[in-house]
Amino acid sequence: MLSTPAVLTSLAGRFTTLKAPAVDAPPAQHDPAVASRVRQMLLDIEAGGMDAVLKHAAELDRWDGRDVELSPADIAKSADALPRDLREAIELGARRTQAFAKVQRNHLVDVETELEPGLVVGHRYIPVGRVGAYLPAGRFPLTASAFMTVGVAKAAGVGDVVACTPPQPDGRANPAVVYAAHVSGVDRVFVLGGVQALAAMAFGLVGDGPVDMLVGAGNAYVAEAKRQLFGRVAIDLPAGPSEVAVIADETADPVLVAADLLGQAEHGPTSPAALVTTSHALGVAVVAEVEKQLATLATRDIAGPAWRDFGSVLVADDRETAATLMDDLAPEHLEVQTADDDWYHARLRNYGSLFLGEASTVAYSDKGMAGTNHVLPTAGGAKHSAGLSVSRFLKPLTYQRVTQEATPLLATAVQVISDSEGMAAHSATATLRTARWSA
Numbered sequence: 001m002l003s004t005p006a007v008l009t010s011l012a013g014r015f016t017t018l019k020a021p022a023v024d025a026p027p028a029q030h031d032p033a034v035a036s037r038v039r040q041m042l043l044d045i046e047a048g049g050m051d052a053v054l055k056h057a058a059e060l061d062r063w064d065g066r067d068v069e070l071s072p073a074d075i076a077k078s079a080d081a082l083p084r085d086l087r088e089a090i091e092l093g094a095r096r097t098q099a100f101a102k103v104q105r106n107h108l109v110d111v112e113t114e115l116e117p118g119l120v121v122g123h124r125y126i127p128v129g130r131v132g133a134y135l136p137a138g139r140f141p142l143t144a145s146a147f148m149t150v151g152v153a154k155a156a157g158v159g160d161v162v163a164c165t166p167p168q169p170d171g172r173a174n175p176a177v178v179y180a181a182h183v184s185g186v187d188r189v190f191v192l193g194g195v196q197a198l199a200a201m202a203f204g205l206v207g208d209g210p211v212d213m214l215v216g217a218g219n220a221y222v223a224e225a226k227r228q229l230f231g232r233v234a235i236d237l238p239a240g241p242s243e244v245a246v247i248a249d250e251t252a253d254p255v256l257v258a259a260d261l262l263g264q265a266e267h268g269p270t271s272p273a274a275l276v277t278t279s280h281a282l283g284v285a286v287v288a289e290v291e292k293q294l295a296t297l298a299t300r301d302i303a304g305p306a307w308r309d310f311g312s313v314l315v316a317d318d319r320e321t322a323a324t325l326m327d328d329l330a331p332e333h334l335e336v337q338t339a340d341d342d343w344y345h346a347r348l349r350n351y352g353s354l355f356l357g358e359a360s361t362v363a364y365s366d367k368g369m370a371g372t373n374h375v376l377p378t379a380g381g382a383k384h385s386a387g388l389s390v391s392r393f394l395k396p397l398t399y400q401r402v403t404q405e406a407t408p409l410l411a412t413a414v415q416v417i418s419d420s421e422g423m424a425a426h427s428a429t430a431t432l433r434t435a436r437w438s439a
C-alpha cells in the first residue's frame, strides 16, 4: 500500500501527514530478493520433481518423512480434535460463505441473442476443471481460507479441488484448517507449505495431475510463486500480506478505529495499516489509542513493528481529498466510519472489500461470517483486480451460430478486411461461403 508520488504532489496543500511509515520500502511481494529466491526454487522443483519438493519441505517446514497426503479418514476425523464451539463456528462460516457464493453464481447467467437475423451469439459459464487451493498456516492457521477457496470453487461447480497447507510445529496439518477444507468439500489434502506446495500442484506432483488454476492467499513467497507460475496455470489474483485502511471523520470512535488497524497489522511485521481522516483531532486520538491498545495486545511483537514501520495517518482537508488519497492507496480492506458513508461508497473506486459503518469490521469477513471472500488484492492490485469470487472459477465461453441466409451480413466485410490485411486464407473462408449461399 504505497502512495503514488504524482498523486501526492497533485494534492499538495490539501492534506497533512500525522504519522508516516518509518520504513520506505516496496511491499514485501515486490522485493527482488523474494522474486529471485522463488525463481530458484521453482526451477529446482521443475527439474527435481517430488524429491525437490520434499527437500524444500524439510529445510523450510521441518518435513520429517511422513506421507504428505492426508487419507480420507484423516480428513474426516479432523473434527475430533476440535472443541464443539469451534466446529460449529467453522460449519457456520463455510455455510455462509457458500450461500453468498451461490447467490453470486445465480446472477451469472448464460446468454443467447440474435444480433442480426440469422446471427446468434451467446456464452455459457463452464467451471474450471481442476483447482489447487493454498491454505495459509505459517504464523497463524487461517481457518477460514478454505471457505474462500475450496468452498467457493465448489459453489462454482469445480469438479476437483486439491488443497495444500503447511505443517504446524508438530509436523501435522492444523486440524481446524483441515476441517474447514472438509466441510467446504475438498477432494484431497496435502501437508505442504509455501512455494513447494504451489509448484507441486502446478506441476502435477500431487493429486491427479497438474491443476488448471492456483488460488489462495499467503505470504510474499506464496504471492510471488503464484505470479511466476501464471501462464502455466491460471491464478486468482495477487493476494499477499494483509493490509487495512480506514477513512474516518470526527464522528468515528478512535477506540474502534485503532482496534481495526491493529486487527490487520497483527498478520505480520510488513502488514501496512493506514488511516485517512478529515478530522485532525480524530487522527491524534487514534495514534494515542493504537499505542494504548498495543501495550496489552498479546501479538504486540508483530502488530507493533507493523504499525511503527508501515502505519500511516493522513489528515485530509475534505472528503474528496480523502477519497482521492484512498483510491491511490487501493487497499485490500477499506473501512469507512463517517457521517457520509453513502457518499464514500458511491465515490470510491479502488479497494478489495469495503466495510461500511462502525458496526462492520474486517474480521467479520476474515473469519467467513460476513459471507464475503477474504482472498483480496494487495500491494495496489485493487486498482486492476477484484477479490476472489465464484466468477473467477467460471469461464464465460462464447459461441456463434450463423444461418446460410445471414452469410452476406458477415462474409462481405470479412473479405474486405482480410484482403486489406493481405490474409488470403481468411478471405477465402468468406468468399467460398458467399459463392455458395449469397447467389
Ligand SMILES: NC(=O)c1ccc[n+]([C@@H]2O[C@H](COP(=O)([O-])OP(=O)(O)OC[C@H]3O[C@@H](n4cnc5c(N)ncnc54)[C@H](O)[C@@H]3O)[C@@H](O)[C@H]2O)c1
Pocket: 037, 060, 061, 135, 136, 137, 138, 139, 140, 142, 145, 166, 167, 192, 193, 194, 195, 196, 217, 218, 219, 220, 221, 222, 238, 239, 240, 241, 242, 243, 267, 268, 271, 332, 374, 375, 376, 377, 378
Ligand atoms: N491478501 C489476502 O487475501 C490474504 C488472505 C489471507 C492471508 N493473507 C496473508 O497470508 C500470509 C500468511 O503468511 P504465513 O507466512 O503466516 O503463512 P503461509 O502459509 O503463507 O507461508 C508459510 C510458508 O512460507 C514458506 N516460507 C517461509 N519462509 C520462506 C523463505 N525464506 N523462503 C521460501 N519460503 C519460505 C514456508 O514454506 C512456509 O510453509 C500473511 O501475510 C497474511 O497477511 C492474505
Ligand SMILES: N[C@H](CO)Cc1c[nH]c[nH+]1
Pocket: 142, 143, 144, 145, 217, 241, 242, 243, 264, 332, 366, 367, 374, 375, 376
Ligand atoms: N485478513 C486476511 C485477508 O487479508 C484473512 C484472514 C483470516 N483470518 C485472519 N485474516
